[in-house]
Amino acid sequence: MNQNTQLAGEWKTDQRPEPKPRKRKRLDSEGRWGILLISPYLIHLIVFVAFTSIASLYISFTDYDMLNPPEWTGLANYSKMIDDPLFWKALKNTLYFTILLVPIKTALALVLAVALNQKLKGLKLYRIAHFIPVISSWTVIAYVADSIFNPRFGWANSLLVSMGLDPKNWLADEQLVIPVLVAVAVWKGVGYMMVLFLAGLQNVPGDLYEAAEIDGAGPLQKFWRITVPLISGTTFLVLILSTISSFQSFEQIYVMTAGAVDGVAGGPNNASLVLMLHLYREGFTFFHMGYASAIAWVLFLILFVFTFMQMKLQKRWVHYD
Amino acid sequence: MKRKRSFSLFFSALLSSALLITACTGQQANTGDPQNTKNDSEQIVLKMGYYSDPPTQKKMEELLAKFMEKHPNIKITTETGPHAQFFQKLNTQIAGGNAPDLWLSDGVKVFEFAERGALKDLREWIEKDLSKDEYYGMDANKGPGGEVWGVPQGIQIGVLYYNKALFDKAGVKYPDANWTWDQVKEAAELMTIDASGKNGKDPSFDPNKVSEYGFTIFSSPVGVSRGWFPLMKTFGGGVLDSSLQKAVLDTPENKQAIEWMVDGMKRGIFPDPVDLQSFQDPFKPFLSGVSGMQIDIYAARVKMREAGLNFDVAPIPAGPAGKRFAPSIVNSWVISKTADEKKTQAAWEWIKYWATDDEAQREWASLGEAIPVKKKVAEEVLTSDTSLNAKVFLDSMEFAGSLDANAVFGEWRKAFDEAMFPAFSGEESVDQGLKKANDAVQKVLDGFYKK
Numbered sequence: 001m002n003q004n005t006q007l008a009g010e011w012k013t014d015q016r017p018e019p020k021p022r023k024r025k026r027l028d029s030e031g032r033w034g035i036l037l038i039s040p041y042l043i044h045l046i047v048f049v050a051f052t053s054i055a056s057l058y059i060s061f062t063d064y065d066m067l068n069p070p071e072w073t074g075l076a077n078y079s080k081m082i083d084d085p086l087f088w089k090a091l092k093n094t095l096y097f098t099i100l101l102v103p104i105k106t107a108l109a110l111v112l113a114v115a116l117n118q119k120l121k122g123l124k125l126y127r128i129a130h131f132i133p134v135i136s137s138w139t140v141i142a143y144v145a146d147s148i149f150n151p152r153f154g155w156a157n158s159l160l161v162s163m164g165l166d167p168k169n170w171l172a173d174e175q176l177v178i179p180v181l182v183a184v185a186v187w188k189g190v191g192y193m194m195v196l197f198l199a200g201l202q203n204v205p206g207d208l209y210e211a212a213e214i215d216g217a218g219p220l221q222k223f224w225r226i227t228v229p230l231i232s233g234t235t236f237l238v239l240i241l242s243t244i245s246s247f248q249s250f251e252q253i254y255v256m257t258a259g260a261v262d263g264v265a266g267g268p269n270n271a272s273l274v275l276m277l278h279l280y281r282e283g284f285t286f287f288h289m290g291y292a293s294a295i296a297w298v299l300f301l302i303l304f305v306f307t308f309m310q311m312k313l314q315k316r317w318v319h320y321d
Numbered sequence: 322m323k324r325k326r327s328f329s330l331f332f333s334a335l336l337s338s339a340l341l342i343t344a345c346t347g348q349q350a351n352t353g354d355p356q357n358t359k360n361d362s363e364q365i366v367l368k369m370g371y372y373s374d375p376p377t378q379k380k381m382e383e384l385l386a387k388f389m390e391k392h393p394n395i396k397i398t399t400e401t402g403p404h405a406q407f408f409q410k411l412n413t414q415i416a417g418g419n420a421p422d423l424w425l426s427d428g429v430k431v432f433e434f435a436e437r438g439a440l441k442d443l444r445e446w447i448e449k450d451l452s453k454d455e456y457y458g459m460d461a462n463k464g465p466g467g468e469v470w471g472v473p474q475g476i477q478i479g480v481l482y483y484n485k486a487l488f489d490k491a492g493v494k495y496p497d498a499n500w501t502w503d504q505v506k507e508a509a510e511l512m513t514i515d516a517s518g519k520n521g522k523d524p525s526f527d528p529n530k531v532s533e534y535g536f537t538i539f540s541s542p543v544g545v546s547r548g549w550f551p552l553m554k555t556f557g558g559g560v561l562d563s564s565l566q567k568a569v570l571d572t573p574e575n576k577q578a579i580e581w582m583v584d585g586m587k588r589g590i591f592p593d594p595v596d597l598q599s600f601q602d603p604f605k606p607f608l609s610g611v612s613g614m615q616i617d618i619y620a621a622r623v624k625m626r627e628a629g630l631n632f633d634v635a636p637i638p639a640g641p642a643g644k645r646f647a648p649s650i651v652n653s654w655v656i657s658k659t660a661d662e663k664k665t666q667a668a669w670e671w672i673k674y675w676a677t678d679d680e681a682q683r684e685w686a687s688l689g690e691a692i693p694v695k696k697k698v699a700e701e702v703l704t705s706d707t708s709l710n711a712k713v714f715l716d717s718m719e720f721a722g723s724l725d726a727n728a729v730f731g732e733w734r735k736a737f738d739e740a741m742f743p744a745f746s747g748e749e750s751v752d753q754g755l756k757k758a759n760d761a762v763q764k765v766l767d768g769f770y771k772k
Contacts, residue, residue: 086739151595151598153599268595281735284412285732286735
């Protein structure tokens with residue numbers, strides 16, 4: 001332990017010299033080169049991120065059907081949201097989806113990463129197997145999922161029936177649709193998070209485990225006392241990424257709940273209508289771009305609050321050295 | 322110093338290349354206009370959009386080539402894609418002031434564009450060049466003020482498709498033009514088979530384990546052309562009044578129609594929404610030969626043939642009081658409001674070619690996707706099709722009607738679907754469902770028309 005903190009201390013003093021106060025306001029040649037070389041990114045940021053964000057903020061205060069110029073309506077879109085039962089349903093569904101998905105995916109990814117960090121035979125094969133769903137498109141995943149959850153031909157029901165239970169309607173069942181979507185999303189997404197965890201695990205010094213073993217620690221103790229604290233930075237990253245991506249999930253739900261058939265996905269009785277789907281439907285199907293923009297900004301605010309809370313809470317459990 | 326110079330060199334190179342790019346695009350954009358104003362005989366470049374799949378795209382390109390050969394002063398560039406993507410892109414193109422000059426609109430979308438001010442009124446052009454009586458669907462795009470927003474490109478009409486093999490197996494006579502809905506239900510009972518081989522009339526028939534259905538009638542949004550909507554119409558009901566701004570769902574006729582449907586679903590002789598979901602694709606029961614009948618449009622024949630079905634068609638049955646209705650969708654050519662005079666003229670030349678050139682109509686009809694808009698060609702094409710009773714499509718034109726498509730068609734259809742879902746799945750009474758649907762649809766209408 002001692003050696004480790006000492007090393008960290010050295011690194012700190014070596015790599016981060018006190019910055020010298022700079023008085024010159026004009027950029028020197030190096031500074032200009034710097035600006036120039038990052039200009040492709042800056043231009044992208046200004047044109048495609050900053051400008052569009054501000055435009056959408058403006059549009060959220062207007063009535064805009066995309067075919068005619070936007071008309072200023074003040075807070076009308078935001079007050080419409082309060083009275084829109086589908087917005088609340090979509091928000092509830094989004095939260096439910098996220099609360100189920102994030103912990104399950106994170107925990108499973110960690111377990112898989114620890115398992116696949118051992119010296120196993122055919123290790124690469126196992127890692128690839130878990131990563132294949134990540135690079136597959138949602139349409140492919142939806143077909144595979146259908147072979148499992150199709151009420152008529154899927155093997156999930158064959159299994160239930162062979163155990164003497166009643167078959168389920170899975171994606172056509174209001175209670176089951178989100179859990180089924182979460183199960184599929186975990187399967188598709190866990191490989192990516194596993195790779196992040198694997199990278200985190202590679203950075204845990206092996207001598208810590210050796211030292212712990214000498215002190216008589218068992219595998220569980222090593223996991224909870226060494227692995228978990230030392231990869232808490234990765235865990236934090238995984239949590240933030242998972243939360244944001246599950247708030248934004250669209251493609252999966254669009255593809256898996258009949259969006260391709262009639263363009264108005266959302267599962268049985270809107271049971272899987274999430275905010276992104278509601279936004280898409282309002283904006284691109286029903287020409288309510290102003291309202292859709294307002295939903296986008298509310299979604300942003302919710303995500304911002306979530307991420308801010310996570311950032312605040314990280315001080316209690318995330319260790320970076 | 323050296324560094325500074327190389328920086329300025331790099332920067333000026335960047336700037337000049339940027340200038341070069343803008344100069345190029347400027348030049349490109351200008352090639353059309355000045356030349357056009359100079360001389361009428363010189364080329365007008367027209368941007369046309371249409372939705373397609375690979376065979377329709379190939380055919381459209383062929384027809385365009387023929388047209389441009391005949392009209393060397395018009396050059397048509399195209400933008401195309403699958404239906405959903407095409408219209409999504411179109412919306413953003415219009416928003417960005419970059420709309421095609423002319424495009425092929427799905428029949429139900431014409432008013433979505435027209436009532437938002439994106440289309441040109443083609444009334445005068447039509448009066449000048451086309452003789453209305455020679456065409457199907459000429460009134461389909463008529464606005465309340467007499468405007469005409471588009472010219473028919475192809476016609477879809479709904480009929481009753483039936484699987485001859487399943488009828489033969491059950492020993493039921495094929496449907497004909499005199500059938501009523503009661504006869505449909507009667508036949509469906511006999512054709513529906515459960516897992517143990519009992520039909521729908523058998524007292525021990527198990528409606529939860531059906532292996533073959535009698536009749537697929539859609540309660541989902543696709544039911545607007547293939548389910549609840551034509552059914553309600555034949556029962557004397559409907560969704561909107563003739564102004565298309567008032568919901569008229571809460572009526573005894575509609576109640577009777579929907580109850581007829583729900584009854585069939587409850588008894589297992591029609592697949593319910595959940596059953597349909599289990600087939601991946603709601604059209605699959607009929608396509609895979611496990612549904613005896615289905616309401617569908619003209620284009621459906623193509624896939625049914627590909628699936629190797631032995632099928633035929635009959636008109637959609639009459640309602641209890643003998644009322645007839647066939648849902649029709651008139652896909653149409655429309656011209657963007659932003660097209661200038663010359664481009665409008667050129668676009669009209671294309672539309673005129675499409676409507677009046679018999680050979681072009683025949684070529685397009687050879688795909689089997691749509692009924693030609695010119696009556697003469699339609700008759701010729703359909704009577705030469707001996708594989709099925711194709712005359713049914715033409716006869717159904719007599720009582721064809723629109724899908725109450727207006728500026729908020731997509732939205733009211735979804736509102737109906739949401740409000741009626743509990744009624745179709747038997748959790749709520751049809752009465753309650755229709756009341757809720759009426760309010761929901763009216764709210765959508767008011768959101769647009771009473772702004």
